[in-house]
Amino acid sequence: MNYKNINKVALVAILLIAFGLPLVIRSATYLHILVLLFFYAYLTTSWNLVGGFAGVLPLGHAAFVGIGAYTSTILFLQYGISPWIGMLVGGVLATIAGILIGLPTFKMRGAYFALATIAFAEGFRVIVENIDYIGPFKINGPRGLQIPPLDIGLANFMFASKEPYYYIILIMLVAVVVLTYVISRSKLGYYLNAGGEEPEAAMALGVNVARAKLIAMAMSSFLTAMAGTFYAQFTLYIHPKSIISLDLSFEIAFIALIGGRGSIAGPILGALLLRPVGDFSRIYFGDTLPGMHLIIFGLVLILVMHYQPRGLQEPLTRLYNNLIRRITHNTTGR
Amino acid sequence: MQILRRIVVPALAISLIAGSYATGHAENVKIGNIIPLSGPSATLGQQGKAAREMAVEEINAAGGIKSLGGAKFELVFADSESKPEKGVAEAERLINTEKVNVLTGCWNSAVTYPTTAVAERYGIPFVVPVSVSDKITDQGFKTVFRIAAKDSWWTRDQFAFLKDMEKEFGTKVERLAFVYENGDWGKGFAGQWKKLAEAGGYKVVLDEPYPSTATDLSPVVQKIRRAKPDVLLLVSNAADAILLTNTLADYKVKLKAIIASGGGHADPSFLKTTGKNAQYLFDIVEWETDVNKPGAKEANDKYKAKYGQNLTGEAVDAYVAMYVLKDALERAASLDPEKIREALAATNLSSGPGMIVGYDSVKFDKTGQNENASLVMVQVNDTGKGLERITIWPKSARRAGYTPVFPMPNK
Numbered sequence: 001m002n003y004k005n006i007n008k009v010a011l012v013a014i015l016l017i018a019f020g021l022p023l024v025i026r027s028a029t030y031l032h033i034l035v036l037l038f039f040y041a042y043l044t045t046s047w048n049l050v051g052g053f054a055g056v057l058p059l060g061h062a063a064f065v066g067i068g069a070y071t072s073t074i075l076f077l078q079y080g081i082s083p084w085i086g087m088l089v090g091g092v093l094a095t096i097a098g099i100l101i102g103l104p105t106f107k108m109r110g111a112y113f114a115l116a117t118i119a120f121a122e123g124f125r126v127i128v129e130n131i132d133y134i135g136p137f138k139i140n141g142p143r144g145l146q147i148p149p150l151d152i153g154l155a156n157f158m159f160a161s162k163e164p165y166y167y168i169i170l171i172m173l174v175a176v177v178v179l180t181y182v183i184s185r186s187k188l189g190y191y192l193n194a195g196g197e198e199p200e201a202a203m204a205l206g207v208n209v210a211r212a213k214l215i216a217m218a219m220s221s222f223l224t225a226m227a228g229t230f231y232a233q234f235t236l237y238i239h240p241k242s243i244i245s246l247d248l249s250f251e252i253a254f255i256a257l258i259g260g261r262g263s264i265a266g267p268i269l270g271a272l273l274l275r276p277v278g279d280f281s282r283i284y285f286g287d288t289l290p291g292m293h294l295i296i297f298g299l300v301l302i303l304v305m306h307y308q309p310r311g312l313q314e315p316l317t318r319l320y321n322n323l324i325r326r327i328t329h330n331t332t333g334r
Numbered sequence: 335m336q337i338l339r340r341i342v343v344p345a346l347a348i349s350l351i352a353g354s355y356a357t358g359h360a361e362n363v364k365i366g367n368i369i370p371l372s373g374p375s376a377t378l379g380q381q382g383k384a385a386r387e388m389a390v391e392e393i394n395a396a397g398g399i400k401s402l403g404g405a406k407f408e409l410v411f412a413d414s415e416s417k418p419e420k421g422v423a424e425a426e427r428l429i430n431t432e433k434v435n436v437l438t439g440c441w442n443s444a445v446t447y448p449t450t451a452v453a454e455r456y457g458i459p460f461v462v463p464v465s466v467s468d469k470i471t472d473q474g475f476k477t478v479f480r481i482a483a484k485d486s487w488w489t490r491d492q493f494a495f496l497k498d499m500e501k502e503f504g505t506k507v508e509r510l511a512f513v514y515e516n517g518d519w520g521k522g523f524a525g526q527w528k529k530l531a532e533a534g535g536y537k538v539v540l541d542e543p544y545p546s547t548a549t550d551l552s553p554v555v556q557k558i559r560r561a562k563p564d565v566l567l568l569v570s571n572a573a574d575a576i577l578l579t580n581t582l583a584d585y586k587v588k589l590k591a592i593i594a595s596g597g598g599h600a601d602p603s604f605l606k607t608t609g610k611n612a613q614y615l616f617d618i619v620e621w622e623t624d625v626n627k628p629g630a631k632e633a634n635d636k637y638k639a640k641y642g643q644n645l646t647g648e649a650v651d652a653y654v655a656m657y658v659l660k661d662a663l664e665r666a667a668s669l670d671p672e673k674i675r676e677a678l679a680a681t682n683l684s685s686g687p688g689m690i691v692g693y694d695s696v697k698f699d700k701t702g703q704n705e706n707a708s709l710v711m712v713q714v715n716d717t718g719k720g721l722e723r724i725t726i727w728p729k730s731a732r733r734a735g736y737t738p739v740f741p742m743p744n745k
Contacts, residue, residue: 029431032423032427146448241416287412
């Protein structure tokens with residue numbers, strides 16, 4: 001067995017485990033935690049197209065989640081349009097929004113870009129909180145929208161158990177990871193990488209950095225909006241403070257920073273570490289030591305940032321490669 | 335050694351398992367509570383936790399649930415952080431993993447909607463001590479029971495109070511101004527005020543939402559002054575209630591009355607930081623420490639000694655919720671969720687320890703709303719013992735010997 005084969009076997013094993021997990025884990029609680037884990041891994045992978053490959057730090061992706069969630073929910077509640085279609089409509093609207101934000105802001109550097117995206121997302125939240133109707137569309141201001149769980153079924157994107165949600169978000173995650181992989185090996189991926197690290201040098205070589213970033217932003221906002229629809233259908237209730245909040249934007253960035261920005265495995269590793277830390281410390285300390293889970297969360301963040309500034313992805317990849325080298329060495333030696 | 339390992343250890347293990355099973359089954363009623371223990375509403379969540387603990391301590395000390403062989407209440411708390419998806423996750427966990435018999439919570443209406451939907455799906459009874467949004471009991475759920483008054487009742491009573499005052503003091507009120515925090519709560523109130531003002535023949539001269547996080551409210555106060563209202567109606571959280579009251583005094587805005595909606599105006603810190611500026615303010619609340627009910631003063635004294643502050647309306651709802659559950663379990667004589675639900679639906683709790691609310695009995699209508707929940711209006715004034723909150727309305731509940739001040743004299 002050589003290196004490539006082992007990689008393939010490992011990948012298939014991980015996929016089998018991921019798809020088989022609901023057969024072993026019957027508890028709705030743990031499935032709920034896993035669904036949210038995949039949801040964040042998906043969001044962060046989508047974010048990574050801009051935040052990782054394009055080398056900027058967008059901190060306003062919650063706005064796209066909001067656009068996706070509100071679009072599909074309004075279409076479903078007012079016109080009975082299936083959320084699956086609403087998901088795509090939301091994606092298109094978010095893409096337009098993403099390009100409109102990207103055009104003026106991609107010229108900004110470092111912190112200024114981050115601040116501009118925060119300002120956009122917060123502005124969007126304040127607008128949604130303060131209006132009840134946009135034309136004929138009922139937004140319901142700060143009270144949010146509730147989807148009555150009446151017509152359960154695949155067409156309405158609504159299920160009584162957690163398993164269907166689990167598989168939907170898992171498939172979405174796998175798809176977005178494959179997409180990221182393809183992009184990272186494409187011309188666009190190289191352009192983004194070059195533009196992110198040395199924009200002047202890349203431009204001097206004739207790379208249209210701004211255009212590459214805009215394309216990445218368009219894709220990222222489309223994919224992020226799809227997650228918004230998923231969230232709306234999963235909790236069946238959305239309101240501005242939960243779905244367009246800075247907390248959500250920051251959590252995406254934290255997961256990426258912990259896992260490793262700009263790598264394919266980074267967002268998944270980050271979600272695998274941070275989500276359980278958050279969930280289990282809340283479960284065990286939420287009662288006796290309120291707020292403790294937030295301290296633990298912060299502590300993990302500080303430790304990783306201090307000792308592994310490029311994210312956990314780097315040492316873990318090294319560990320994995322060493323392990324494989326040892327295995328292949330042993331088998332050939334025998 | 336072999337014998338020890340083969341027989342004694344398994345025997346011990348079995349007895350341990352059996353023992354825990356027996357005690358776990360016959361003795362405890364597990365109550366899951368989903369409240370904001372951290373995050374923006376943490377102080378309110380902590381009050382709710384303290385009130386529940388005090389009630390459960392009393393219930394357990396008095397022998398627990400007699401019809402269940404002296405079963406004790408066991409509280410399990412979960413933190414919602416005021417976030418809907420965390421509330422849902424915790425409800426799933428409490429039901430599936432902790433195997434709670436009943437749920438209570440969640441204070442934030444935004445957390446209560448989706449969380450009660452989870453409980454409804456599993457058929458677990460859900461007692462909502464306080465979350466005022468009307469929608470919670472309008473969802474058609476069978477397992478939801480709310481102790482507190484819903485927000486349409488708060489606004490209804492504010493206008494009924496205003497009419498009564500106009501009659502009692504012969505002062506005509508025409509122009510109203512609405513100023514409220516721009517969240518779920520404030521907007522819900524303002525929507526109903528508009529309808530009530532129209533029905534009551536009042537003229538609305540100002541309708542102004544503002545963000546609770548504002549650090550300067552003088553533009554809002556300027557607008558109030560220019561609109562020249564007779565009466566100002568407010569919905570505010572803690573910091574903005576203080577800021578508004580002090581700014582209104584700075585600008586010497588002349589009004590016949592200010593009617594607030596609890597929340598920030600009922601917060602223990604409010605009177606400390608506004609002092610004289612808050613004099614003559616009217617505030618609608620569910621409960622006041624001077625309520626004329628046996629046991630109320632004792633409960634408040636005990637709470638104050640333990641936790642360092644007076645009971646608030648919201649804490650009282652949480653406290654009463656535990657006694658409502660005790661009463662229902664006593665009648666259900668079973669831990670079957672459906673039996674508990676039926677017993678809760680048939681609740682008519684009028685006396686006994688814990689019934690320290692201002693109204694006569696806790697009784698749920700078909701939607702699960704406590705149909706007797708009522709509100710009282712208080713006035714902030716000084717009767718020689720410093721500024722305090724004095725119950726004035728309904729007239730039957732008015733503190734003996736006190737005459738409300740209306741309209742407000744010019745300071």
